[in-house]
Amino acid sequence: MDAPAPGGTDGTKIKRLPERSVSxxxxxxxxxxxxxxxxxxxxxxxxxxxxxxxxxxxDGESLLLHGSSASRLFxxxxxxxxxxxxVTHVDGLVLARSAFESSMNYRSVMALGVAALLxxxxxxxxxxxxxxxxxxxxxxxxxxxxxxxxxxxxVARLPLDECSVKVxxxxxxxxxxxxxxxxxxxxxxxxxxFGQPIPDPSMPxxxxxxxxxxxxx
Amino acid sequence: MDAPAPGGTDGTKIKRLPERSVSxxxxxxxxxxxxxxxxxxxxxxxxxxxxxxxxxxxDGESLLLHGSSASRLFxxxxxxxxxxxxVTHVDGLVLARSAFESSMNYRSVMALGVAALLxxxxxxxxxxxxxxxxxxxxxxxxxxxxxxxxxxxxVARLPLDECSVKVxxxxxxxxxxxxxxxxxxxxxxxxxxFGQPIPDPSMPxxxxxxxxxxxxx
Numbered sequence: 001m002d003a004p005a006p007g008g009t010d011g012t013k014i015k016r017l018p019e020r021s022v023s024x025x026x027x028x029x030x031x032x033x034x035x036x037x038x039x040x041x042x043x044x045x046x047x048x049x050x051x052x053x054x055x056x057x058x059d060g061e062s063l064l065l066h067g068s069s070a071s072r073l074f075x076x077x078x079x080x081x082x083x084x085x086x087v088t089h090v091d092g093l094v095l096a097r098s099a100f101e102s103s104m105n106y107r108s109v110m111a112l113g114v115a116a117l118l119x120x121x122x123x124x125x126x127x128x129x130x131x132x133x134x135x136x137x138x139x140x141x142x143x144x145x146x147x148x149x150x151x152x153x154x155v156a157r158l159p160l161d162e163c164s165v166k167v168x169x170x171x172x173x174x175x176x177x178x179x180x181x182x183x184x185x186x187x188x189x190x191x192x193x194f195g196q197p198i199p200d201p202s203m204p205x206x207x208x209x210x211x212x213x214x215x216x217x
Numbered sequence: 218m219d220a221p222a223p224g225g226t227d228g229t230k231i232k233r234l235p236e237r238s239v240s241x242x243x244x245x246x247x248x249x250x251x252x253x254x255x256x257x258x259x260x261x262x263x264x265x266x267x268x269x270x271x272x273x274x275x276d277g278e279s280l281l282l283h284g285s286s287a288s289r290l291f292x293x294x295x296x297x298x299x300x301x302x303x304v305t306h307v308d309g310l311v312l313a314r315s316a317f318e319s320s321m322n323y324r325s326v327m328a329l330g331v332a333a334l335l336x337x338x339x340x341x342x343x344x345x346x347x348x349x350x351x352x353x354x355x356x357x358x359x360x361x362x363x364x365x366x367x368x369x370x371x372v373a374r375l376p377l378d379e380c381s382v383k384v385x386x387x388x389x390x391x392x393x394x395x396x397x398x399x400x401x402x403x404x405x406x407x408x409x410x411f412g413q414p415i416p417d418p419s420m421p422x423x424x425x426x427x428x429x430x431x432x433x434x
Contacts, residue, residue: 036321037305037323039256039268041301048299048301049299051256051327053303053325084267088256090270093253098361099348099359099362106270108270110267135319142314149317184426184430185424186414186416186417188430190409190411192409194405195405197403197405198405199402203396203403204397204398204399207399209401213405217405
C-alpha cells in the first residue's frame with residue numbers, strides 16, 4: 001500500500017502519488033471520527049522509535065489521546081517531544097491483474113506535532129469527549145469518575161495543524177494492455193461491524209441492554 | 218487502551234500491566250498473520266517520528282514490509298535506521314460500570330529492530346510470500362511480474378527478535394463495589410469481514426469469480 005510519505009522541511013507533504021493526497025478538511029475529520037485507536041510514534045533518547053496503539057477522539061481541530069498517567073507513553077509525552085499520530089482504515093483489497101497493481105483501498109491521516117497533557121477542567125472536558133466518542137450515549141449511565149481515577153488517567157491534545165490525508169478508493173488501475181486478460185479483477189470490500197453483545201455474568205438480574213448499544217450496531 | 222509500553226535498555230519490556238504481556242510465540246505469530254497492515258515508525262534526522270501504514274506479511278521469524286522503492290519510507294529504511302513496527306487488532310469494546318474501567322479488547326505486537334531491504338532471489342521469494350499472505354491462492358492467476366515492476370517494488374525484512382505482545386480479552390474488570398450497580402456491562406465484539414466483491418467493469422465478459430475469493434469470505 002502506498003503510505004503517507006514523510007517529508008523534509010514540510011513534514012507531512014505527500015511526496016509520492018500526490019493524487020492520493022486529500023486537502024479537504026472534512027475528509028480528515030471523518031477519518032479521525034471513524035477511529036477508536038491511533039498509532040502514536042514517539043522517539044526515546046537513543047533515537048529508537050516506538051509506535052503504540054492509543055485510544056483517541058477528535059475534538060474540533062485537535063486529536064485527543066487517552067491512556068494511563070503511569071504509562072511510559074504519557075510520561076514521555078509530558079516532556080513535550082515531537083510525536084506522530086496515524087489513523088488508518090483499510091477499506092478493501094484491490095485485485096488487479098498483476099501483483100504490482102494490486103493494492104488496498106484505505107483512508108489514512110498522519111498528524112505531526114507536540115501533544116500537551118491536559119489538566120483540571122480541560123482534562124475533564126476531554127475525558128467526556130473521549131467517552132462520548134468511544135461509547136456514545138453511555139456517559140449518563142456510568143458511575144461517575146472518582147478523583148483518584150481522574151488522576152490515574154492521562155489525556156493529551158495534539159493539534160491538527162500539520163496533517164496529511166491520503167485516500168485510495170475505487171477499482172484497480174491496470175495498464176491498458178492488461179485489461180483484456182481473463183483474470184477476475186475488482187475490489188473486495190473490508191467491513192468492520194459489531195457482533196452480539198456479551199453480557200457480564202456478574203450483572204444483577206434484569207438489567208436491560210441499553211438503547212444506545214442497539215444504536216451502535 | 219493500555220498499549221505496549223516502550224522500555225529503556227530492553228526496549229520492548231512491558232512496564233505497565235505485565236499481566237497483559239504474552240510470551241507465547243504462537244500468539245505473536247497469529248497476531249501478525251491476521252494483519253494486512255503494520256504501522257511502521259521511523260525517525261528523521263531532526264528527531265521527528267513518522268508512523269506509516271505499510272502492507273506486511275510474516276515470514277517465519279521475520280516481518281516483511283512492502284512498498285514502493287521510490288517512497289521516502291523505503292529510502293529511509295535503506296539507511297539501516299532503527300524502526301518499530303506495530304500491529305493492532307481491536308476485538309471489542311469493554312463496557313464497564315465506570316469510564317475508568319471501560320476498555321477495549323485488543324491484540325497487539327510491537328517489533329523493534331533494523332529492517333533490511335531485500336534484493337534478487339530473496340526479494341522475489343519475499344514478494345511471493347506477501348502476495349500469498351494478502352491474496353491467498355491468487356498468485357497463479359496473476360500476470361507475472363515484470364523486471365521494472367520488481368525494481369519499483371521494495372521489500373524489507375524486520376527480524377522478530379525484539380518484540381512485545383500484549384493482549385486484553387474478556388469482560389470488564391470492575392471493582393467489587395461496582396458489581397451491584399444496575400448498569401449493563403459486558404463486551405461488544407468488533408468483527409472485520411469481507412463484503413460482496415465488486416467486479417471491475419473493464420473485465421472481458423465471462424470471467425468467473427475465482428474459488429479462492431469465495432474461500433476468503
